[in-house]
Amino acid sequence: MKIYSSKLDKKSDKAIVVDDMLLTVDMPTSAGSKMLDGYMSLFEAEAITRLKANGYDIVGKADVGEFSFDLLGETSCNGAIVKDGKLCNASAEILKADEAVATVNLEVNGTVIRAAAQNDLCAVKPTYGTVSRYGTVPVACSGECVSVMSRNASVCREVLGVIAGHDDKDGTSLPEPYEYTSGVRRVAFLKSMTQGIDGEISEKLSSFKATLEKNGVEVCELDDEVICLSNIAWNILMSSELCNNVSRYDGVKYGHRAESFSGIDELYTNSRTEAFGELLKKTILFGSDNLSTENYMKVYDKALRIRRVISEAFAKIFGEFDAALMPACSTLSYGEDYLQSNKDAAFTENFYTAPASITGLPAVAVGGIQLIGKAFSDMMLLEAAELCEKEGK
Amino acid sequence: MKYETVIGLEVHVELATESKIFCSCSAHSYGSEPNEHVCPACCGMPGMLPVVNKRVVDFGMKAGMMLNCHINRVTTFDKKSYYYPDLPAAYQTTQWFAPVAVNGLVEIETSKGKKNVRIKQIHMEEDAGKLVHDIREDTTHVDFNRTSVPLIEIVSQPDLSSAEEVEVYLDRLKNLLRFAKVAECEMAHGTMRCDVNLSVRPEGSDKYGVRTEMKNMNSIEAIKRAIEYETARHIDAIENGTEVLVQETRRWDDIKGKSYAMRTKETAGDYRYFPDPNVMPVVIDDEWFDSIQDSLPEFPEVKRDRYINEYGLSEYDADQITKSIALCECFEEAYSVCKSAKDAANWIISEIMSILNKRMITYDMLKINAHALGELILLVSDGKVGRANAKKVLSDMFDDLTIDPLKYCEANGYIVSNDTGLVEKVVAEAIANDPKAVADYKGGKEKALMSIYGKCMKELKGNCDPQMLRTILIDAINKI
Incomplete structure (x- = not known):
């Protein structure tokens, strides 16, 4: 277990911890990989520059799984964080220990949403293109977003307000001004997305639904099988x-280099074989195969089409509703042995988070569940999250 | 049996933008120290994102329009993955699915007449770095200056059939792209490189033979030799069964004059193209499209015809000058000052082009103050400066762009004297010193006059109106 704590002694109501996917110039950035162990970047993430300019202190870095696409960070080269037999997430642990007011993370494959949902925290994965990805270790550029996690929604809102905004250094950054929507009136409860959830999650969903209704929000059940294809x-x-x-x-040029090799091909192969973890290697093989000439049209291009179909399905939902309610994960905690019986958990448990990742729509995790909204509804989703928080207190 | 060679070219041209394609590093690496123009983006370090240089798209469109292509109004960038030490991110950002320009046409003229070469597509991409092999230390160094310098790749259809056609085609591309000022196209500088795809088939056949590719050719002469060698090798294989032809990439060794198959490892592979999610599709709206179209230059042949019809130049002179946009610009500027197209053309063709040839400078690299050239031409045609002295001034003008011809001639004593007394005195002396030549001339030898004339002109340091000297000299001899 490793939570960078070089500066954690500083208690400050402006203390922020960033995860190890955001490049820093005064601390190493390893992205949870032996390949980048101790890597010092020449420049820092745009989000960090904006936080500093707004009086926030970057007090440390939180460990992540190798390139941050696993469940909760368990594939880090520093090992998994396990407490009371349960898998934990470094950023969530930092927030629960009150060592920072918020963490800023690169959300690649649902880790942030899951960690927040399982630890009774609030997290927002913003609308794709509203927060610059400049200075983040690239993994799945078409969907990953710099996100915020905190103990409460109001801090998420405040921090997001600071890091969001157009950045010339990111070609996918959206032009300003962003017209954030507000006011939740109708919410769609996506019944088809509740597959595989356990009783606790089911209860969380019901209680959130009740809270919304109590606050005058209309909640309708909806089935949409297409959205279930998201994670595939x-x-x-x-x-x-x-x-x-x-x-x-x-x-x-940098990073881990094998000690023994003869020739450039072996240098590549040995270095990567030694430094990369199992899940990463498996994913590289899968990805490489998808892009081969033989499979491109059959697999990759089809996935791009499904992405569009899912976006259209959401657009249809948001023609009638302000937000969609669904689970963030199947269970409130993963036991130590969870991965033994669910070897591909990173590719199955993202059933719940992939809809937001693949469409770039904003998502908020709160009260153990997840809300997805249309583009620029980030602040509105956080308003709804605040309703839920009030109810809990 | 008679055979025909079928050739298609992939020509890489470095675009003459100030900065690289996705970052703000200088794109002018020729002559720089290794790794002088690099940043984390063009070195492929994690966290830097590509931002498309708009000038690159401008130039790509312009190149497409010069080659009569259709411009794709939505053009996208894609990633091409392969491992090589000169490619720092292990992928090249290029255009695979929607290149900026497609379906063009280039007309070439060879000894066999005119011919159209179809252009399949022009795509924009980033260049790779350069490996420098140090034989003494047995090490290889990598220079990333060239990494991410913008390129266009011009892919022709297999419409070429000889080394001559290839040479003319490459010259034509260079001429068109230089007219549009989008590229230097200098093979010696590496700003134009060429992959040659070649096959051989029986004359008249509609089936293609087995195709081989020779990559990264960087001199016209080498390309011509390689085409001749490959053609002969293919025919030999077909006729005599000396070897089995396979579709492969070959390396041309210009010193040995042979091509070699590259190791299969170097050619095998799957580039795994996919759309670059970090570069949004570039949408070319009407306003942008029109602004580029409006900025197109006069095409070389339009200029040529105008020079003939408007300025009265001979076809030969017009052809010579339109070989290069630099010569055209020099001509037009000099003409605007001296008002004589014939004089301006003469000075450029007989003097400037020969100085460039002597100094081994290509016509395109001409750097001269053309306005001053026009003034110099005027000084000569007005009889104020002798032609021989004017040539000296012109030569100096190549080295000093600030020379004002009139002041320079005054300072160097090149101004023609109108002092007839002085000329008469010089003539009298010359006649007195060379009675034999005088006698020869009187005896009918025209040449003898030129010898005395030359001596007089030399004595006068060239500063005499030739007609005046001639008249005074003949008068003086006739008086004897």
Whole structure:
């Protein structure tokens, strides 16, 4: 277990911890990988620059799983964090220990939403393109977002307000001004997305639904099977992009280099074989295969089409509703042995988070569940989260 | 049996933008120290995101329009993955699915007449770095200056059939792209490189033979030799069964004059193209499209015809000058000052082009103050400066762009004297010193006059109106 704590002694109501996917110039950035162990970047993430300019202190870095696409960070080269027999997430542990007011994370494959949901925290994965990805270790660029996690929604809202905004250094950054919506009136409860959830999650959903209704929000049940295809398509897109993005780590210019090799091909192979973990290797193979000439049209291109179909399905839902309510994960905690029986958990448990990842729609985790809204509804989703928080207190 | 060679070219041209395609590093690496123009983005370090340089798209569109292509109004960038030490991110950002320009046409003219070469597509991409092999230390160094320098790749259809056609086609591309000022196209500088795809088939056949590709050719002469060698090798294989032809990439060794198959490892592979999610599709709206179209230059042949019809130049002169946009610009500027197209053309063709040839400078690299050239031409045509002295001034003008011809001639004593007394005195002396030549001339030898004339002109340091000297000289001899 490793939570960077170099500066954690500083108690401050402006203390922020960033995860190890955000590049820093005064602390190493390892992205949870032996490949980048001790890597010092020449520049820092845009989100960090904006936080500093607004009086926030970056007091430390939280460990992540290798390139942060696993369940909760268990694939880190520093090992999994396990407490009371349960898998934990470094950023969530930092927040629960009150060592920072918020963490800023790169949400690649649902880790942030899951960690918040399981630890009774609030997290927002903003509308794709509203927060600059400049200075984040690239994994699945078409869906990953710089996100915020905190003990309460109001802090998430405040921090998001600081890091959001157009950045010329990111070609996918949206032009300002962003017209954030507000006021939740109608929420769709996506029944088809409740597959596989346990009783506790089911209860969380019911109680959130009740809270909304109590506050005059209309909640309607809705079935949409297309959205259930999200993680199948997302796994293809994510692994393909990941395969390409991590190909730069070859042991030549920086990062881990094997000690023994003869020739350049062996240098590449040995360095990568030694430094990359099992899940990463498996994902690289999957991604590489998806992009092969033979499979591109059959697999990758089809996933891109499914992405569009899912976006259209959501657009239809948001024609009538302000937000969609669904689980963030199947269970409130993963036992130590969870991964033994669910070896592909990173590619199955993202059933609940992939809809937001693949569409770039904003998502908020609160009270153990998840709300997804249309583009620029980030602040509105956080308003709804605040309703839930009030109810809990 | 008679055979025909079928050739298609992939020509890589470095675009002459100030900065690289996705970052703000300088794109001018020729002559720089290794790794002088690099940043975390073009070195492929994690966390930097590509932001498309709009000028690159401008230039890509312009190149497409010069080659009569259709411009794709939505053009996208894609990633091409492969491992090589000169490619720092292990992928090249290029255009695979929707290149900026498609379906073009380039007309070439060879000894066999005119011919159209179809352009399949032009795509924009980033260049790779450069490996420098140090034989003494047995090490290889990598220079990332060239990494992410913008390129266009111009892919032709297999419409070329000889080394001559290839040479003319490459010259034509260079001429068109230089007219549009989008590229230097200098093979010696590496700003134009060429992959040659070649196959051979019986004349008249509609089936293609087995195709081989020779990559990264960087001199016209080498390309011509390689085409001749490959053609002969293919025919030999077909006729005599000396070897089995396979579709492969070959390396041309220009010193040995042979091509070699590359190791299969170097050619095998799957580039795993996919759309780059970090680069949004570039949408070319009407306003943008029109602004580029409005900025297109006059095409070389339009200029040529105008020079003939408007300025009265001979076809030969017009052809010579329109070989290069630099010569055209020099001509037009000099003409605007001296008002004589014939004089301006003469000075450029007989003097400037020969100085460039002597100094081994390509016409395109011409750097001269053309306005001053026009003034110099005027000084000569007005009889104020002798032609021989004017040539000296012109030569100096190549080295100093600030020379004002009139002041320079005054300072160097190149101004023609109108002092007839002085000329008469010089002539009298010359006649007195060379009675034999005078006698020869009187005896009918025209050449003898030129010898005395030359001596007089030399004595006068060239500063005499030739007609005046001639008249005075003949008068003086006739008086004897």
